[in-house]
Amino acid sequence: MEASEVVQPWEQLEALAATRNRRGLEAFLEKIGPSEAFRALLRLEPDARERVLTTLSPEGAADLIEEIPDEHAADLIEELPASDAASILNEMESDDQADVLASMHPEDAEAILAHMAPEEAADVRRLMPYARDVAGGLMVTEYLAYPENAAVGSVIDDLSRRAEEGLSPETHAYVVSPAGRLVGRLDLRSLVLSRRQAQLAAVVRPAPYVAADMALEDLEDFFERTEQPSVPVVDAHQMLIGVVYQEDVTEALSERAEQDYLKTQGIVGGDEIRTLPLLVRARRRLSWLSVNIVLNIIAASVIALYEDTLSAVIALAVFLPIVSDMSGCSGNQAVAVSIRELSLGIVKPFEVLRVWLQEIKVGVINGVVLGVLLGLAAQLWKGNPWLGLVVGGALAVNTMVAVSLGGVVPLVLKRLRFDPAASSGPILTTVTDMFGFFLVLSFATLLLPRLAV
Amino acid sequence: MEASEVVQPWEQLEALAATRNRRGLEAFLEKIGPSEAFRALLRLEPDARERVLTTLSPEGAADLIEEIPDEHAADLIEELPASDAASILNEMESDDQADVLASMHPEDAEAILAHMAPEEAADVRRLMPYARDVAGGLMVTEYLAYPENAAVGSVIDDLSRRAEEGLSPETHAYVVSPAGRLVGRLDLRSLVLSRRQAQLAAVVRPAPYVAADMALEDLEDFFERTEQPSVPVVDAHQMLIGVVYQEDVTEALSERAEQDYLKTQGIVGGDEIRTLPLLVRARRRLSWLSVNIVLNIIAASVIALYEDTLSAVIALAVFLPIVSDMSGCSGNQAVAVSIRELSLGIVKPFEVLRVWLQEIKVGVINGVVLGVLLGLAAQLWKGNPWLGLVVGGALAVNTMVAVSLGGVVPLVLKRLRFDPAASSGPILTTVTDMFGFFLVLSFATLLLPRLAV
Numbered sequence: 001m002e003a004s005e006v007v008q009p010w011e012q013l014e015a016l017a018a019t020r021n022r023r024g025l026e027a028f029l030e031k032i033g034p035s036e037a038f039r040a041l042l043r044l045e046p047d048a049r050e051r052v053l054t055t056l057s058p059e060g061a062a063d064l065i066e067e068i069p070d071e072h073a074a075d076l077i078e079e080l081p082a083s084d085a086a087s088i089l090n091e092m093e094s095d096d097q098a099d100v101l102a103s104m105h106p107e108d109a110e111a112i113l114a115h116m117a118p119e120e121a122a123d124v125r126r127l128m129p130y131a132r133d134v135a136g137g138l139m140v141t142e143y144l145a146y147p148e149n150a151a152v153g154s155v156i157d158d159l160s161r162r163a164e165e166g167l168s169p170e171t172h173a174y175v176v177s178p179a180g181r182l183v184g185r186l187d188l189r190s191l192v193l194s195r196r197q198a199q200l201a202a203v204v205r206p207a208p209y210v211a212a213d214m215a216l217e218d219l220e221d222f223f224e225r226t227e228q229p230s231v232p233v234v235d236a237h238q239m240l241i242g243v244v245y246q247e248d249v250t251e252a253l254s255e256r257a258e259q260d261y262l263k264t265q266g267i268v269g270g271d272e273i274r275t276l277p278l279l280v281r282a283r284r285r286l287s288w289l290s291v292n293i294v295l296n297i298i299a300a301s302v303i304a305l306y307e308d309t310l311s312a313v314i315a316l317a318v319f320l321p322i323v324s325d326m327s328g329c330s331g332n333q334a335v336a337v338s339i340r341e342l343s344l345g346i347v348k349p350f351e352v353l354r355v356w357l358q359e360i361k362v363g364v365i366n367g368v369v370l371g372v373l374l375g376l377a378a379q380l381w382k383g384n385p386w387l388g389l390v391v392g393g394a395l396a397v398n399t400m401v402a403v404s405l406g407g408v409v410p411l412v413l414k415r416l417r418f419d420p421a422a423s424s425g426p427i428l429t430t431v432t433d434m435f436g437f438f439l440v441l442s443f444a445t446l447l448l449p450r451l452a453v
Numbered sequence: 454m455e456a457s458e459v460v461q462p463w464e465q466l467e468a469l470a471a472t473r474n475r476r477g478l479e480a481f482l483e484k485i486g487p488s489e490a491f492r493a494l495l496r497l498e499p500d501a502r503e504r505v506l507t508t509l510s511p512e513g514a515a516d517l518i519e520e521i522p523d524e525h526a527a528d529l530i531e532e533l534p535a536s537d538a539a540s541i542l543n544e545m546e547s548d549d550q551a552d553v554l555a556s557m558h559p560e561d562a563e564a565i566l567a568h569m570a571p572e573e574a575a576d577v578r579r580l581m582p583y584a585r586d587v588a589g590g591l592m593v594t595e596y597l598a599y600p601e602n603a604a605v606g607s608v609i610d611d612l613s614r615r616a617e618e619g620l621s622p623e624t625h626a627y628v629v630s631p632a633g634r635l636v637g638r639l640d641l642r643s644l645v646l647s648r649r650q651a652q653l654a655a656v657v658r659p660a661p662y663v664a665a666d667m668a669l670e671d672l673e674d675f676f677e678r679t680e681q682p683s684v685p686v687v688d689a690h691q692m693l694i695g696v697v698y699q700e701d702v703t704e705a706l707s708e709r710a711e712q713d714y715l716k717t718q719g720i721v722g723g724d725e726i727r728t729l730p731l732l733v734r735a736r737r738r739l740s741w742l743s744v745n746i747v748l749n750i751i752a753a754s755v756i757a758l759y760e761d762t763l764s765a766v767i768a769l770a771v772f773l774p775i776v777s778d779m780s781g782c783s784g785n786q787a788v789a790v791s792i793r794e795l796s797l798g799i800v801k802p803f804e805v806l807r808v809w810l811q812e813i814k815v816g817v818i819n820g821v822v823l824g825v826l827l828g829l830a831a832q833l834w835k836g837n838p839w840l841g842l843v844v845g846g847a848l849a850v851n852t853m854v855a856v857s858l859g860g861v862v863p864l865v866l867k868r869l870r871f872d873p874a875a876s877s878g879p880i881l882t883t884v885t886d887m888f889g890f891f892l893v894l895s896f897a898t899l900l901l902p903r904l905a906v
Binding site for chain 1: 483486487488489491492495520670673674677678699700703704706707710711713714715717718719720725726727731732734735738739741742743745746749750752753754756757760763764767768769770771772773774775777778779782783785786788789790792793794797798799800808811812814815818819822823826827830834882886890
């Protein structure tokens, strides 16, 4: 048997699903672990994928789906009949349900919600309106809440019953007013030590809580300061509506960093994975590229204004792309630092002047260094110091512009409520390209008698 | 009083430190929260910063330092006298100690280690050799371990003593052989229910463990599969050497995503923050830019080979930067998707052919669309369909090359053990720039009679 005949995980997955072997499938997925399982699943054709998901128990399928980024989970689930999709979603945590459903076409989401258990569906409908990166979008609705006038004994009985049913040790219990307002956290130790006839009000401990619209960064701060594993969420009327776990906050921060990176490269509208349908991938990338080509044409049209200079000194055509590319690189470094400082909260969108002052200094140093390098290269090539002066000087000036502008553009976009990760790069490079072409060609026009030999 | 006279947080921080008001300083930092504190601290001059850190208790300073990215924490601590630095480090968790010390100049780190408590220093020295993204580099050495022949009663007494001293509820207790080999986890419930004279061996539960060289992705898998908050780490001899917490793994993954983004933009050698010394920032950025300028010159030198064609059809100079920039953008989208798929483990470095096949299809679609757009623009501008054919055709072909190459380059770099995030972009754009210039100018040379009017 040759090495190439080794059975690949996705082939084995497909074979197990084809024979509808639930037991074997679950054992196999357990063996290879979630990330390998995810990888194998993505390799399959849509119908084989559907067979895997419907062969598994709804719990097993939900476990698998929860490993997959939301956008792709939505794609996978949309392929299934609504009733199968609903029974898988029933097994997921409420925040994951909401994220997956929110990523779907609204009609598909509605069809699935109609098949879900009524309580689950009602919970999800409450979560779906919240943005993904505020407390309301990160919270789960799986928690325990007892009214403050409940008897200690009945609560203890309820807890033991749940423990027998496999209650997760992370589940927190809260005490609410009869109307549902958060009163505090249930102190399990005092609960056990109290008389069974006492009311819960006697064993409640005050609990910090957060509002449903608290932003991701503030939640990060909260957890860093309090070192709690979770926090209850209340609405505007102080009603307990969910619980946010620290690990979900950390995960959301990690996803945001990754998405920022993809957006700067023009991967927008969801995180692309190569098993998405070809036309979806091509279209998503084109939506950004087609804006870019227009910006590029606008920038390069500056060159057209200087055709006479160019035809006199054809060597300049070699330096135009160098100056524009290098300035773009220098400017994008400043963009990257600003986007990161914004996302860490080290810099606030209104501090435009301060960032500008910090970047212009770096721009001057790097501009001079790069300008001298390119100027020397030009002089060596053509033996004309004036050519070196033109291209080196243009690169130096344009680097200063690009660096100081690059630091500032993300802050300005943020203030104007645009997404700095997606828009900073194209805007910056368009401006610095135009200005770079203008500098090289206008300097050259001024010195034309000394350049044209 | 005007709005501009409001006292800024860093001014208040500086004022409190200047009067050496420890109580006030701690209350103030507590009030503004860790991220605002970090921001304010970075605004201060080095000597004011040193005053803040030395005015705080070592515990207070350690809490503050732990909020700061390692590189900057190292810079801050290096500024302090070694004895002050050592007393702050003594209060930090062992993994943070090791990360901070590993980011320093070795001599500075040695000087501080010499002032630290001998046990702490020994722990840190054991951690420092591990890479930051394996279990050994992520683990802490703060845990409890009891020999299996210890008496239940003495362990209960030890635990209660520690609880009175404020033992964190997250601290896990393990059972080891007399030689230090991991035997299992201490089951606290059985411990309390056992006779005080019994040996620990009776109340130990088997615990999953990981090897010190387990990689970050495998740890992520482990925690996803087991849903444990932490896992013990053993060395090659099965000796218990530390504990890795899930939250530290999630945090490391988040940092990695952010660093990948910075590296693609040429921010290397640590995460830049604008309060780093100017020359450090300028030099770090230049180290990447100066490689880039050489690559840019190499790429643009292709243009010099075609001076005759260019001087005959000067309009081509307008399209050279458009073709190279657009191909660069298209290629970098493919790079971004590959880097993300590599870091998620969806794609393995050996799957070059598969990724190439998936990208070439997107490249063909997007190449044709973009080529037609640019070709039409060129024809509209100069009224010459042959010019449209040359630039549109060149862009179409070069987009196909750039996209399929962009998908593959990160995988190849990863196999060759280069960092794909830092090197993929420059390598890709150099190749596609060269090829783009070559395509435009060689097509134009072929069709010269029809282009030159």
